Amino acid sequence: MSLPTGPEFDELRTEYRQGMVAKLAALDAQWAQAVTGDAGAHQALVRALHTIAGSAGTFGLPAIGDAARAAENFLYEKGAKLGGEDRQRFVLLLEELRATALANE
Numbered sequence: 001m002s003l004p005t006g007p008e009f010d011e012l013r014t015e016y017r018q019g020m021v022a023k024l025a026a027l028d029a030q031w032a033q034a035v036t037g038d039a040g041a042h043q044a045l046v047r048a049l050h051t052i053a054g055s056a057g058t059f060g061l062p063a064i065g066d067a068a069r070a071a072e073n074f075l076y077e078k079g080a081k082l083g084g085e086d087r088q089r090f091v092l093l094l095e096e097l098r099a100t101a102l103a104n105e
Contacts, residue, residue, distance in 0.1 A: 015057045020101040023052060027094065034080070035087065042080040046072055054095075061104050067097040 027048055033041030051074035056065035071093040078086050 013059045019037045024098050039080045046075050063100050071097055
């Protein structure tokens with residue numbers, strides 16, 4: 001798949017990259033709520049990760065998309081009630097997403 005080109009798309013890509021810090025903060029807040037057993041927050045977190053997984057490739061950032069997809073799939077497979085080891089694993093996936101996203105700023 002070839003990416004669109006041109007100054008307008010470059011501007012959109014820059015805005016997307018700059019918006020990652022806010023997206024990561026939102027993921028952290030959703031995770032903090034989901035850990036309490038809030039099923040709605042869990043679903044919102046899965047949706048937010050799904051959105052990042054889908055949109056990152058569109059903006060030429062496939063590594064971010066892959067990291068978000070890994071975290072999304074993990075939550076989807078494990079469900080809303082995560083045990084201690086599952087929580088630790090998800091935190092690592094979220095940290096991997098953060099590191100990947102910030103490396104691509």
